Amino acid sequence: xxxxxxxxxxxxxxxxxxxxxxxxxxxxxxxxxxxxxxxxxxxxxxxxxxxxxxxxxxxxxxxxxxxxxxxxxxxxxxxxxxxxxxxxxxxxxxxxxxxxxxxxxxxxxxxxxxxxxxxxxxxxxxxxxxxxxxxxxxxxxxxxxxxxxxxxxxxxxxxxxxxxxxxxxxxxxxxxxxxxxxxxxxxxxxxxxxxxxxxxxxxxxxxxxxxxxxxxxxxxxxxxxxxxxxxxxxxxxxxxxxxxxxxxxxxxxxxxxxxxxxxxxxxxxxxxxxxxxxxxxxxxxxxxxxxxxxxxxx
Amino acid sequence: xxxxxxxxxxxxxxxxxxxxxxxxxxxxxxxxxxxxxxxxxxxxxxxxxxxxxxxxxxxxxxxxxxxxxxxxxxxxxxxxxxxxxxxxxxxxxxxxxxxxxxxxxxxxxxxxxxxxxxxxxxxxxxxxxxxxxxxxxxxxxxxxxxxxxxxxxxxxxxxxxxxxxxxxxxxxxxxxxxxxxxxxxxxxxxxxxxxxxxxxxxxxxxxxxxxxxxxxxxxxxxxxxxxxxxxxxxxxxxxxxxxxxxxxxxxxxxxxxxxxxxxxxxxxxxxxxxxxxxxxxxxxxxxxxxxxxxxxxxxxxxxxxxxxxxxxxxxxxxxxxxxxxxxxxxxxxxxxxxxxxxxxxxxxxxxxxxxxxxxxxxxxxxxxxxxxxxxxxxxxxxxx
Numbered sequence: 186x187x188x189x190x191x192x193x194x195x196x197x198x199x200x201x202x203x204x205x206x207x208x209x210x211x212x213x214x215x216x217x218x219x220x221x222x223x224x225x226x227x228x229x230x231x232x233x234x235x236x237x238x239x240x241x242x243x244x245x246x247x248x249x250x251x252x253x254x255x256x257x258x259x260x261x262x263x264x265x266x267x268x269x270x271x272x273x274x275x276x277x278x279x280x281x282x283x284x285x286x287x288x289x290x291x292x293x294x295x296x297x298x299x300x301x302x303x304x305x306x307x308x309x310x311x312x313x314x315x316x317x318x319x320x321x322x323x324x325x326x327x328x329x330x331x332x333x334x335x336x337x338x339x340x341x342x343x344x345x346x347x348x349x350x351x352x353x354x355x356x357x358x359x360x361x362x363x364x365x366x367x368x369x370x371x372x373x374x375x376x377x378x379x380x381x382x383x384x385x386x387x388x389x390x391x392x393x394x395x396x397x398x399x400x401x402x403x404x405x406x407x408x409x410x411x412x413x414x415x416x417x418x419x420x421x422x423x424x425x426x427x428x429x430x431x432x433x434x435x436x437x438x439x440x441x442x443x444x445x446x447x448x449x450x451x452x453x454x455x456x457x458x459x460x461x462x463x464x465x466x467x468x469x470x471x472x473x474x475x476x477x478x479x480x481x482x483x
Numbered sequence: 484x485x486x487x488x489x490x491x492x493x494x495x496x497x498x499x500x501x502x503x504x505x506x507x508x509x510x511x512x513x514x515x516x517x518x519x520x521x522x523x524x525x526x527x528x529x530x531x532x533x534x535x536x537x538x539x540x541x542x543x544x545x546x547x548x549x550x551x552x553x554x555x556x557x558x559x560x561x562x563x564x565x566x567x568x569x570x571x572x573x574x575x576x577x578x579x580x581x582x583x584x585x586x587x588x589x590x591x592x593x594x595x596x597x598x599x600x601x602x603x604x605x606x607x608x609x610x611x612x613x614x615x616x617x618x619x620x621x622x623x624x625x626x627x628x629x630x631x632x633x634x635x636x637x638x639x640x641x642x643x644x645x646x647x648x649x650x651x652x653x654x655x656x657x658x659x660x661x662x663x664x665x666x667x668x669x670x671x672x673x674x675x676x677x678x679x680x681x682x683x684x685x686x687x688x689x690x691x692x693x694x695x696x697x698x699x700x701x702x703x704x705x706x707x708x709x710x711x712x713x714x715x716x717x718x719x720x721x722x723x724x725x726x727x728x729x730x731x732x733x734x735x736x737x738x739x740x741x742x743x744x745x746x747x748x749x750x751x752x753x754x755x756x757x758x759x760x761x762x763x764x765x766x767x768x769x770x771x772x773x774x775x776x777x778x779x780x781x782x783x784x785x786x787x788x789x790x791x792x793x794x795x796x797x798x799x800x801x802x803x804x805x806x807x808x809x810x811x812x813x814x815x816x817x818x819x820x821x822x823x824x825x826x827x828x829x830x831x832x833x834x835x836x837x838x839x840x841x842x843x844x845x846x847x848x849x850x851x852x853x854x855x856x857x858x859x860x861x862x863x864x865x866x867x
Contacts, residue, residue: 210717213728243713248557259717259729264710266560267719267729268553269583275517275550279557279565280710282541283515287561287711308546466536475489475539479514481562481709483484483683 205232208242210262217256221415223374223400224254224321228261230377231292231319234384245288248277250297252328254321257292271301274309277316283479285459288317288388295322295336299355303335310364312458313392319384320357320395323402331405338441342409354439361395362434362451368394369434369451374401375422376447383449392457399445486510486643486679490538496671500638500664501526503671504594505534507642508566510679513592514540515565517554519547519573522606523662524596527568552577556589560718562709564646564684566592570662571600574613575620582621583720584655585743588697588705590684592645593617594658596665597772597823599849609662610849611772611823617657618801624740626747628754629657629801631771635669641798647682648754652746653704659800661823663773663852691715695725697739703746747802756798757807764793766865767811769820769832771797773852778821781858790866800828808835817841817865821858823849841865 209232218224235242242263249258251270258265264287268276273291281289291298298306298320309316325343326332332345333352341350358369368390372380380398387394401407401418412418422445429436430448437446456464466474490509498506505527508516514535518528532542540563545551548569555565569577574595584591597613599605613620618627628648630641638660645656687694687706691714699705708714721729722736747754758775761767766785770778775796785792793815797804808818817840820829829844836842845861847853 210728243715244711246710259719263715264560265715265717266557267717267721269579269720272549272553272580275545275554276557278543278545278550279515279517279554279559280561281557282543282554283558283561283563283565284709284711304546305550308550462541470536473537475537477539479540479558479561479563482512482514482564483487483681 204236205229208232208235208262210260213260216260218253219404221401221403222253223323223398223415224257226374226377227319227321227380227398227400228257230381230384233381234388237381237385238388240288240388244286245290246280247290247292248273248280249291250293250302252294252297252326253323254292254294255297271297272305273297274302274305274316274318278309278314281315282459285315285478289315291316291318293320295320295324295357296326296334299335299357307360307364310361310366310393310395313365313367313455314458315392316394317387318393318395320397321400322357322397323400323406325402325406327402327405331409338439340441341406343406356434356438357397358437358450359434365393365455366395366451367392367453367455370395370449371397371399371437371447373399373422373426373445373447375419375426379428379447392455484681484683486676486681487512488676491676491679492673493675494673496673497668498635498671499526499666499668500632500635500660501596501666502530503635503638504568504642504658504660505530506671506673507639508592508646509534509538510639510673511643511646512564512681513566513646514538515555515558515563516567517543517545517551517558517565518567519545519551519569521570521573523598523665524568524570524594526665527594527596548573548576549579552580552593553583555591556580556584556587559589559591560710566594566646568594568596570596570598571613572603574616578616578620581655582623582625585621585625586720587718588653588743589655590649590653590707591655592642592649592658593655594642594660597659597661605850607662608850609773609823609852611661611774612827612849614659614800614824614827617659624744626744627657627801628652628654628747628799629659630798631659631800632664633772633775633796634664635667635671638664639671639673643679643681647680650682650684651704652750653685653707654747657801659772661773697723697727698725699742699746702750703742751802751804752806754799754802755804755807757804758796758798759794761793761795761811761815763791765791765816766862767793767795767815767818768858768862769795769797769818770822771800771828774821774823777853777855778858780855781862784855784859785862790862792862797828803831803835805835808832812836812839815840817843819843819845819858819861819865821845821847821853821861823847823852
């Protein structure tokens, strides 16, 4: 027993530290996520994308709402904001407008971003606000015990739909495309390399960017729906996912038992809110326009 | 510290309370506002939207008040002084972020130009029915600072004061206007920048690693930092420790919440402002906001009849100045409390007076201001 413990100790002190350690508040570990949850996988991809994109961590902020994915902000070793339910995007909007030099990432879940926060995500996409939005879609409100959400597949059993859900879910990429996002992708936690690549790409893309990541929720969603554990979900992702980069987003709707269309669907250019504001006010006001952004107060 | 000159429109003006409030915000250093239109408050942000590109800063019109009330907090954490403006229905939607601002100790200002309620109520007519909402409207337990201007001049002065208090105590501060004060046009004197006192944000000078963003100083108020400076800090609406990390324990709750409350409760005398004339009074008319202007007429009428009527105008509604009433209750017969609601601040007066003198509320559901005669009748009743 003692020798085993010593062995573990030796492993921990290995000369090859976790490359992401710098990006995490290791003093906050262990995290709160359930065994088999996919959020941690997405966070590793996020950390790797920050390395790949050579982001200045001191100039990067992560903003979360409420829920399981809303807890990401608390584990990232950077300026981080765990805001109110659904309001990560407007908070992030204020942060970005007041200091456009910040790289502002919104990290939250399907319920937070598309139900209670649905209004805000549409409008931020419409404005082409320069925000990087990562939406972890676990198909349910997991933090509160697995209730029906805006992404719950029809027919699912949930804590609030014990006879099965008859509530049609959103197709997030299609909605984000229609609202005006300049970058829209969907992956699953099976596609770690692709996800990491999309996240990396997004870091240097100007404007409102959106990535949906399907993530297993073995405890709060799958158990009720007899879908096995996280490994079963990974197998399902592997089997059902069809990579279709550039696929029109109206063809990306997911149906129970059907294919999961993944890939980068939208990558276009549109002037952003701050750019338009500055250009317009300069045109209208000329020299009277003080184009210095929002000053830091004394 | 004196005001930054670019935002100060020094001179003598003829303007309404909404516009004066906007000028107060600019003079105080507000360079960011996120708003959503609602009568009778919209003129404040309309003016801000027109003024700010020439002063240097940003206005954004958000999709609703839920967004408006937290977008400004994002701006604050990036280093801006920021505010939003609304009226009843919008104020209801903003409640969650008033709580978030209290919990995360985000200095900022909310202006509520009160109209008749509940619900859509009387969009274009006055009331003072949000006084308890501004105190208790967000869930949980907290203290609030709220100021009540009774003239366009005070809309200017008290908006500056609200920003200063928000920085001093690192907390949201409410400016509780009403439709009449917001739309009344009067002389407003805006002083020279060097004559305007502005409280700077208490940025920490401690390096990252040595700084605890939620450790109070002697008065329970922590220093501040902003995003992008390498502090790698965490801000959460959850109960949190001195580092800002969530901790769900009764012990942490017992440490955090009393600190948040006591930093304001303990400073009630420093925060409280009155317009007082109670020397020799046997009855004191307690009023706030627009009602004080009508009350003054009633006081004058009472004095004409030889009644020793005094005036206590609450410029600070919250934290409630219990001490002032304890002091007055021992030497006056009664308090007459007119207000444009069905009994909000008058109950506070009653509570603070604690039976030592009579409290006579003069209630009005809003939509208009009182008739001075109604207040006079209560004064006569008090001295009978």
